[in-house]
Amino acid sequence: MTRVPIRLDGPSLVDGYRAIVGAEPIRLLEGLARRLRGRRVVMVSSTATGGGVAEILHRLVRLMNELGIPTVWEVMPGDARFYEITKTIHNALHGQPSTLDEADRRHFLEVNRRAAGALALDGDLVMVHDPQPVALAGLRRRPGQVWVWRCHIDLSVADPSVWGLLAPHVERHDAAVFSHAAFVPGLAIPSFLVPPSIDPLSDKNRELAPDEEDGLLARFDLPGRRPWVTQVSRFDRLKDPLGVLEAFSMMRRRETAHLVLAGGSADDDPEGAAVLREVRERAGDRNDVSILDLPPDAHLTINALQRGSAVVLQKSLREGFALTVSEALWKRRAVVASAVGGIPLQILHERTGMLVRSIEGCAYQMTRLLRAPDLRARLGRAGHEHVLRNFLHPREAADYLAIFARFDGEVRAIAGVGSSTAC
Amino acid sequence: MSAPASTAGFELVEAVYLQRPTGRHAMNLEDLRREIEAAAPEVLFCHTQMPRLGEPSAEDAPPDDFSTWVRGVVQDAETAERLGFAVQTSHGDLDALRGSLLSALEALPLPVRLRRDAPEGGALTFLSFESIPVPTGLRAENPDQLMRALASLGRVAWFHHLIEEAWWHTGQPLVEWLRTRGATRLADLIERETLSGLAASAIRRRVIRRWKQTSLGRRLVEAGALPEDARREAGRGAVAGLMRRLRERGGET
Numbered sequence: 001m002t003r004v005p006i007r008l009d010g011p012s013l014v015d016g017y018r019a020i021v022g023a024e025p026i027r028l029l030e031g032l033a034r035r036l037r038g039r040r041v042v043m044v045s046s047t048a049t050g051g052g053v054a055e056i057l058h059r060l061v062r063l064m065n066e067l068g069i070p071t072v073w074e075v076m077p078g079d080a081r082f083y084e085i086t087k088t089i090h091n092a093l094h095g096q097p098s099t100l101d102e103a104d105r106r107h108f109l110e111v112n113r114r115a116a117g118a119l120a121l122d123g124d125l126v127m128v129h130d131p132q133p134v135a136l137a138g139l140r141r142r143p144g145q146v147w148v149w150r151c152h153i154d155l156s157v158a159d160p161s162v163w164g165l166l167a168p169h170v171e172r173h174d175a176a177v178f179s180h181a182a183f184v185p186g187l188a189i190p191s192f193l194v195p196p197s198i199d200p201l202s203d204k205n206r207e208l209a210p211d212e213e214d215g216l217l218a219r220f221d222l223p224g225r226r227p228w229v230t231q232v233s234r235f236d237r238l239k240d241p242l243g244v245l246e247a248f249s250m251m252r253r254r255e256t257a258h259l260v261l262a263g264g265s266a267d268d269d270p271e272g273a274a275v276l277r278e279v280r281e282r283a284g285d286r287n288d289v290s291i292l293d294l295p296p297d298a299h300l301t302i303n304a305l306q307r308g309s310a311v312v313l314q315k316s317l318r319e320g321f322a323l324t325v326s327e328a329l330w331k332r333r334a335v336v337a338s339a340v341g342g343i344p345l346q347i348l349h350e351r352t353g354m355l356v357r358s359i360e361g362c363a364y365q366m367t368r369l370l371r372a373p374d375l376r377a378r379l380g381r382a383g384h385e386h387v388l389r390n391f392l393h394p395r396e397a398a399d400y401l402a403i404f405a406r407f408d409g410e411v412r413a414i415a416g417v418g419s420s421t422a423c
Numbered sequence: 424m425s426a427p428a429s430t431a432g433f434e435l436v437e438a439v440y441l442q443r444p445t446g447r448h449a450m451n452l453e454d455l456r457r458e459i460e461a462a463a464p465e466v467l468f469c470h471t472q473m474p475r476l477g478e479p480s481a482e483d484a485p486p487d488d489f490s491t492w493v494r495g496v497v498q499d500a501e502t503a504e505r506l507g508f509a510v511q512t513s514h515g516d517l518d519a520l521r522g523s524l525l526s527a528l529e530a531l532p533l534p535v536r537l538r539r540d541a542p543e544g545g546a547l548t549f550l551s552f553e554s555i556p557v558p559t560g561l562r563a564e565n566p567d568q569l570m571r572a573l574a575s576l577g578r579v580a581w582f583h584h585l586i587e588e589a590w591w592h593t594g595q596p597l598v599e600w601l602r603t604r605g606a607t608r609l610a611d612l613i614e615r616e617t618l619s620g621l622a623a624s625a626i627r628r629r630v631i632r633r634w635k636q637t638s639l640g641r642r643l644v645e646a647g648a649l650p651e652d653a654r655r656e657a658g659r660g661a662v663a664g665l666m667r668r669l670r671e672r673g674g675e676t
Contacts, residue, residue, distance in 0.1 A: 022577075024577035028579065031557035031560075034558075182548065191444055192441050192443055193443065406441070
């Protein structure tokens with residue numbers, strides 16, 4: 001099975017979002033959906049669980065179906081070697097020197113070729129997420145289709161040899177979408193900027209009753225009296241969990257607190273277990289640090305951990321966007337995060353949180369926030385408002401539909417079938 | 424887009440604004456001057472007018488991206504003031520805007536422009552935009568219908584019709600449509616508020632408030648002609664609305 005089943009029953013997402021974001025953004029979505037009436041959309045990614053991309057797609061696919069645009073989500077099948085290769089590609093795109101050889105490149109393209117035969121890619125509009133399925137456009141594209149490549153990764157320091165492998169495949173799409181202007185490489189196709197978003201209705205972000213929150217956290221034996229400083233992230237070197245431990249140790253010389261490092265591994269990340277082992281070794285038998293290896297579906301637990309924290313960290317070395325920042329801001333938490341990738345779009349320094357560039361900076365801002373509950377509350381309120389206006393799913397869905405509408409009109413005009421986009 | 428001048432009605436449209444990277448950056452004031460000189464109209468619009476779409480609660484004229492960068496990153500407050508003034512007084516005229524921005528920057532000699540620069544990681548990234556129109560399904564046949572329809576829409580529709588269409592001269596300008604239908608005072612009010620540089624949400628609030636005030640007499644006359652039941656119902660509605668506003672005001676304090 002390559003198609004991800006999406007539940008379409010239960011309360012309406014459209015109504016739920018309208019209650020949160022108001023009428024105007026939903027009216028825009030409904031208007032765009034009318035422009036795209038009769039079109040079918042296919043989303044393609046490499047995994048259905050773990051990581052921000054899978055989380056976004058679970059909701060966006062359902063939302064688009066509710067809006068009357070038939071949308072399916074295809075996951076490309078891969079093998080262990082393919083995931084090793086794509087992890088290497090991921091790291092190389094984040095600036096690590098590439099170790100790919102010719103056989104790796106051939107295998108990468110061979111898995112794409114097999115996927116091109118296995119996936120149902122017969123929509124009018126196809127959105128391919130991230131590098132893993134990037135070659136599909138060249139292998140399966142039909143005339144009249146619109147193909148968009150959605151890159152969730154920071155490409156600003158990409159290894160040129162690896163980007164050189166991907167770029168010709170990217171340019172077989174009609175357009176490319178990036179999360180931040182700094183991530184955009186030179187391309188011969190139009191590029192657009194669309195920051196990703198979070199779902200305020202999901203288990204990870206919805207409001208929790210106090211007893212529900214207590215129940216979710218009871219099994220972890222976390223201290224009730226000390227304030228928690230929490231980082232929720234995959235166990236990945238680029239999230240710098242060892243740097244978090246060091247910054248926490250510096251802060252602990254001045255303040256009392258408990259560090260929670262909570263995360264898991266995505267299906268397509270074979271390095272996660274090794275990093276988790278390293279973090280556990282470094283923490284040793286400290287009783288002021290809890291390391292929680294969570295399953296991919298621990299959304300409610302993450303929600304409760306973020307809500308229960310005095311300060312939330314995201315001390316990444318590199319990032320695509322770091323949706324965990326918007327999640328924490330949505331819960332009105334004070335956030336300390338690295339000024340990398342898309343984080344400065346979410347954290348406006350001293351207004352919605354604190355941006356840092358070093359371990360010392362992280363320790364300093366943690367200490368400052370732990371000593372100032374009023375400052376934490378002010379940042380939390382402003383952060384919530386910032387996310388409400390800019391980083392919730394309805395805005396991202398509207399951007400994607402607008403891109404589809406823009407190219408759909410162009411493609412149909414070229415094909416001589418008449419444009420449905422005229423107002 | 425809005426209806427052509429030959430038809431009677433005015434179609435109200437909203438839009439999604441897609442940002443596009445240009446690949447251009449400025450690290451100092453000379454870079455900024457050079458980029459502004461060569462920038463496409465969409466780029467200048469994006470950095471000087473799109474901030475007016477801003478937050479729904481915005482009450483004032485939001486700063487443009489150029490003066491924000493020069494003040495906050497380059498830390499040249501005087502040049503930032505001049506750039507801000509150039510944007511505020513350009514009145515939707517692209518050539519005037521470009522000329523005023525360049526004059527503000529060229530007031531500094533080249534070596535000074537080169538010296539006043541951003542720290543590492545502080546470059547100004549130039550963006551462009553594309554507007555994807557979204558029909559609202561609302562169509563007005565006369566000025567009163569137009570105002571009622573506009574009042575039911577949020578800042579995006581106001582930005583599209585008052586700021587974007589006026590800048591690009593696309594569709595039929597809303598103020599012109601009002602004037603050709605005799606609503607000259609309303610058109611003047613909207614034009615004045617639009618040229619003020621205020622955020623779209625602030626223009627919306629101010630115009631609706633004035634429109635309601637000026638149409639109070641006419642609405643009273645209309646209400647007087649209604650049957651007793653309808654008048655009583657309208658009275659209840661007005662009291663309920665007043666109570667709601669008082670409660671909201673109480674909640675704010």
